[in-house]
Amino acid sequence: MLNGTSLSSSRMDEELRQTALEVLEDIAHWSLRSSGWERVGRGLADMERTLRAADVTGFRRAVADVEMAGPHRISGLEEASSLPIPEVYRERVNELIHDLHAPRDERPSSEAANTGGPGPHD
Template structure:
């Protein structure tokens, strides 16, 4: 870890959720440029294992999402550009499967490590 606090499961889940939502968004091309920059910040935070930066980028990405009201004459909303979509998909995969499917969320079972404890998968 090179900076900030470690990345916890909640931060991972929140980031993965907003990246999944991003795949459904319809935005103006200029807004996609901003979203792509934020996704880059999120990727950097993940690479640096910086939990604070990951949370900040996740919150910023949530705020960059679609708004309910669009300007009159704004009809050029498009889905995520392919590079942004690919990057978001890669990050979702890197962040891990949904919480309920993670092996480290299963209860301890007799016969595991022999001492009743689990070794984290990460």
């Protein structure tokens, strides 16, 4: 929690949560070059970190970073080098979607984020 609030405690934060869910649900349909997926991966890590820290400003920035890493008009040779979402990112997207749908008291806290060992996104 941040100052007694969470990401879902105000209307603005509910809009942010909905935007984040829309971006996360779109990712499964993206086809990007490997460098694009690396940017998405960094953004997903930032989303996870800021969600656990209840850092609304950081979470908003991370959502925007992921959205900006998404596909733009691609043509020619660039399209041939595009790849579907890597499985490790698909798992992280699913975890974030689950966390964002969870009731506030069931969402991961910063304590929970620091108790586990290295995972697929470390």
